[in-house]
Amino acid sequence: MMSEKLAETVAEIAATLSARADRGRVADYIPELAGVDPGQFGIAVADAGGHMATAGDAATPFSIQSVSKVFALTLALGKIGDSIWHRVGREPSGNAFNSITQLEYEKGIPRNPFINAGALVVSDVILSGHTPKVALGEVLRFLHFVADDETIFIDDKVARSEEATGFRNAALANYLRAFGNLKNPVEMVLGTYFHQCAIAMTCRQLAMAGRYLAFGGRHPTSGGGVVSSDRAKRINALMLTCGHYDGSGDFAFRVGIPAKSGVGGGILAVVPGKASIAVWSPGLDAQGNSVLGSDALEMLSRRMGWSVFGD
Structure with missing residues (x-):
């Protein structure tokens, strides 16, 4: 089961970010994304057993881009x-x-x-x-x-x-x-x-989908292999170094976990051996990464001690 600390942390992060005025700018160069409400924010954290800690708009589908x-x-x-x-x-x-x-x-x-x-x-x-x-x-x-x-x-x-x-x-x-x-x-x-x-997913679905990368390439539900553990590590390495475009270095510095962003405002993040995380908020920074999503992952990583570079 999810720890009480994690559930409380996720709820606190959502509450803190709900009051945030600066949310970035939606991807208005794609007409269908231009009209998405920037006031939305969702977060979901999944463990190997599929147990979830969620908050905000975690059940709202969005374009994962x-x-x-x-x-x-x-x-x-x-x-x-x-x-x-x-x-x-x-x-x-x-x-x-x-x-x-x-x-x-x-x-x-x-x-x-x-x-x-x-x-x-x-x-x-x-x-x-x-x-x-x-x-x-x-x-x-x-x-x-x-x-x-x-x-x-x-x-x-x-x-x-x-x-x-x-x-x-x-x-x-x-x-x-x-x-x-x-x-x-x-x-x-x-x-x-x-x-x-243009695939649409919720934070809940995305967090579940990323679990094979968090748990050595295995499908945690069936126990079968999706990819080898070596290949999972290599995909995670690419997410850490290249997952946020020309903002990847800054994200690694601030957050310290493998993650991949999309201009729909979603980010899939992986904590090897611990959890798969999905965050979503449509407002983007200048590099095309979710402003609130990045901040949420930084807060979560710090509070849970989840950086791959140490506590």
Whole structure:
């Protein structure tokens, strides 16, 4: 069962942040996200047994956006293993998540799988010659499995909104194709990527889905393996160093746990051996990371002594 201290800490954090006036700015460049109420905040912490400590809007679905890249990378590694690292790097970007100049400088090899260019390569791997519908079905089935919840869905309105405004991602995809780093047609890769980012989940579902990364690659409910413990460690390492784009170093300094953010305002965080955490608040900072979500994780990590760098 969840400790009384953790439940009290989660409730205190939500109460403190509910009074916060500065919440950042929603991702208004995606029309469907522009109208999301920035006053919302949710947090859920799940242990190996699926026990939950929650507060705020933890049961409200939101667009997970780039948080989906963690699950897509897991699937891609399952398909082609470490050969994926010939096509995408493992270094922090130090630039915006949708930088075109960096991709040009790197000659079509994205810096890591969590910036947009890298995620497009991952989507290309998942497609593997199939249709986007088949590839997306695989992504959803994987999420249903790791979250123990078959109600997770793709928000078609958000996907269409991204397709209508995703010109920079289209430019990145065409640039990747020009360097031979996309094997499938550009429009199919983009369609897969936009719909993957439009997956809707609650904090409760997201915290459950991340448990395999917190507990050595195992599915805590069934006890079966999702990935090897070594691969789980490596995905966590990438989340720690690259999970917050050009704000990753600051997040590691402040919070000290692996995490992946999305411009929908969600963050999935992992405390190895202890818990999987999901936070959500739609207002973003200049780097595209949730303002209240980042603050909540910093408060939680400090109070529980959960930094991977020590108490």
